[in-house]
Each structure stands twice: as C-alpha cells, then as structure tokens.
Amino acid sequence: MKFKLIVSLIVAFIFTFTGGYLAATGVLDIFSGQKGTIRIAGGTAHIPVMKEAAMRIMKINPDIKITVAGGGSGVGVKQVGEGLVDIGNTGRKATADEIRRYGLVLHKFAVDGIAVIVNPKNHVIQLTKKQIEDIFAGNVKKWSDLGWKDRSINVYTRDASSGTRKVFWKKALNKGEITQKANFVKSNGAMKSAISVDPYGIGYVSIGHLDNTVVAAAIDGISPTLESVQDGKYTIARGLYMNTKGHPSGLTKHFIDYILSKEGQQIVNAKGFMAVR
C-alpha cells in the first residue's frame, strides 16, 4: 500500500516536471506557474480572438481561468471601470470622458472593418453609400427599388451601447438617422444569425464575423475584406481595444502582452481581423 503510494507520488512528480517543461515553450511560458482568473467582457466583435487566446492559455495551464463575456462596448467600459472585470473590450475608442472618469488605459490590438450584410438569397450585393444611408434611414423601403423582389426591406440595427453601431453610424451613415422601424439585436453574433434566416434583412457586422451564412455587400464597388481594410480603400473601419483600469499588472498584463505578441497577432489574423503589429 505504502509502496504504491510512493510510486504514484513519484510518477506524479515526474509528470508535473516534464509537463511543465513541455508546456514552457514559446510565448506562452510567461503563464507557466501562474494561478488566478482573468475576467473579460464587452465588445462582441472581440469574442473570437479572446476565446482562442483564452483556450490556448488554459490548455497549457489549467490553473488559470479566463472568462469571456459579451454585452457590447458600453458594458465593457462600465464593467472595467467599476472593477467588475479585468479587461473591458470596446469596438470603438473610449471617449475622453470615459477615459478620465474611470482612468482607463487603452490597448489597441486589431483593426476591424464593418460590413453591410444581406441574406445569401438576396440579389442586391452591390450598394452605394447613398443607398445605404437611404435604406437605414427608411427612405428606401422596398427591395424592388434596388432591382429585386417586391418585398419590404427589413433593417436590423444594434442597441445604443454597441461600438459597432457607433462606428457604423459615424462612418457609413454620416451620422444619419436610423429608421424607427429597425429591429434591434444584441450582438454581432445575433446580427449574423438574424440576417442568415431573414431573406429580406439587411444589417451590419464586424468583418471577423463574416462567413458563408451571410453575404457582405460591396460598397461603391469595394468589398469589405482584410486587404481592402488594410490598404484603406474600405473606409468603414475601426480599432478594436482592450481597456484596463489603470496600467495592467500580473496575469492581466501577461494576457495583453500575449495578444500583442506574434502568436497573439496571428490569432487576430486567423479570426479575420487585421493585426496591428
């Protein structure tokens, strides 16, 4: 009995060391031997990148727990400002007022475009900026006005705390109004699923969320892709930020460093955003 215990202890000992050694390679080694939690909330465009990074970190070190929640940029600022989370994500630059009130420090880690999306069944995949303004303002009400079926256009938008909405409103709609008839959805993911099931819908998402369930419309002949955002041809773009209350320390700092490292920026690229480093 005693012998067995000693053997299993030795085996455990060896495993811990070799395991620790094997994991301690690459950029992730700053996390080895660490313990604790990182809480992340806010912008919903960020979620794919955050989840992937969190998964890689937690895989090599199960002692670290990273939680990733959505809520929108407004929630990101509010929760990090009140100390409810360690990192508050925003899909827009925090306002001067927010930075001052909460003492935020901004960490820009990616550049993202915002695409106008329609259902794959829709034939209208080329739009002008003027047409987009008119559609979202409710001046153009029927798809037949754009050369498709005689069905009404269903406009989808996001709630006021969305960073995606704020940037889209500013850069695509020139701060024009959004019709009162617009349907509201609560995240980039919800927007995509709403449009993917509504043949007559139109909405907007972060380009990192694009896949084959929706079609991104070309605006003035330019499709929203990583390349067109990168060379500045596609202008509805924005930075993605992680925000911390004061300068980050400990695990939170390691996490941000990791996202900004070569490997982290590769994740950013793989998820359809433009790396900043």
Added chain:
Amino acid sequence: MKRYSEKLVEAGFFFSAAVSASITFFILLFMIVFSLPLFKGGHVFQVLRLGWDPYEGTFGVLPMIVGTGIIASLALVFAAPFGVGCSALISVFSRRGFGRFLRKIVEFMTGIPTVIYGFIAIFLLVPFIREIFEKGTGMCVLSAAIMLALLILPTIVLFLSDAFDGVPQEYLNAADVLGASPCQKLIHVIIPSSWRMITSGMILAAGRAVGDTLISLMIAGNALQIPGALSDSARTLTAHIALVMAADYESPEFKCIFVCGLILFVFSLFIVQGMRMLGAGKVGEKR
C-alpha cells in the same frame, strides 16, 4: 412548553411573510427614489410621450408601454380559451387516461426555460409568420404574442384544473341527478363556481406575460415604434430595460430604466386590481 414552541414557529412564519412583503415594498421605494430626479426635472411627461432617441435627447417610452400592453393582452387572449379547454379536458371530460397524460405534459411545460421558446420560435415560427404576411421580418407583435401565450398556458391550465377539481362534489352530484351532460356541468356549474380561481389564474398569467423579457427581446423585433399592425415589430418595457441596461450609469438613458420599472410595477398593479374587481363581481352574483 408546547405553547412556547408554537409561538416560535408563528414568529418564524410571520418573519418570513414580513420579509417577502417588505421586499416588494422596498423595490417599489427603490425605483421611486431613483426615478425622482426625472420627476423633479419635469421630464416625466417627456418620458411618457416622446419617442426614444438618445442621440437627439428624447427619452420617451410610450412605444414600449403600448408594445407591452398589446403583446401581453394578445397573449392572454390567445392563451385563455386554450387554457380553459385544456383544463376542462383534464378535470372534467377525461379525468383518467388522456387527461392525466395531458396534465403531465403541461406540468413538464412549466419547466421549459423561456430562452428555449425564443430560440425555437426564431427558427420555426418567425420565418413562417414572415411568409404569411409577406411583409416585415416575422419578428413581430404576433410572433411574440403566440410564444408568450405558449409560455403562460401551463400557468393557466394548472390553476384552472385545480380550480375545477375543487368544485364540491355535491354540486356535481346535483347536476348529474338533473341529467346534465358533462358539457352542461362545465358551463353551468363548474365554471361559475370556480370563477374566483379562474380570475386568479388569469392574473398570474397576465403578470408573467407582462414580466417576461426574453421572448419579447428575442422575437418581438425591438423596434422603437408604436406597432400599428400585427406584423409590426415592437419593443416591450422589459426588453427595453434589458437593451438599455448596458448604457453608462451616469447617462439619462440609464435613469430612464427606473421609470420603466416603475411603469411596469404600476402595470401589474392595475392588472391585479382589474382582475380582482372582475372576479369579485361575478362571485357576488352567483353565490
């Protein structure tokens, strides 16, 4: 000794009753205190009237009040006849076999989380409604009301079948002796004598319909307009609170939430009072 322990138990019950009653009271107080700044500034009429456009500085929740009223009452109108029918089947027409099976199903339905109803509706009901109207998104007043009706149906059925079961056997025997068919028994004996319970069940159901957030948030479309047709998308007060909750604490949007909460409170107060008056009147007539 026994007396002493009884007193203790009594005190314990009194304490828990007082706590639950005072929580309701404190919530009301809390909401009044927090919406006070808006009342003081004379903005309240603005809140009750104008449209919601934070960028323009207008914070009216009238569309949401109307939306809540329409969706909840439609749901009740849809659910009530089905509820009465189901419970009649369970407690009067088929007390064994199928009725019992139905009751088991209804009991199971109470445990289904609302998010699942919402989720299923997005994939099954919403596209169907969209194609029927050939207009709008399918996320509309009608879809939300149908799903809400489904949500409150178990409440109504369980309440009503209990009420029907509680009708004194002598009444039923008397009706049998007079040669009444089950249908006549239901209409002339069972429903009138359980009227008060029926109204209580409806109050509970209406409360759930007004208070439910997820279904209207997911499938009513949340548009900021006063719905003019069944196919129009609308926003309820609860969905509005959920959507605005993310705003900055300091912003006027956020302060509006408390007014919305207060309105919801008043809403349910009116429902309860109205239904009670309805129930009381009928009972006086019959007994």
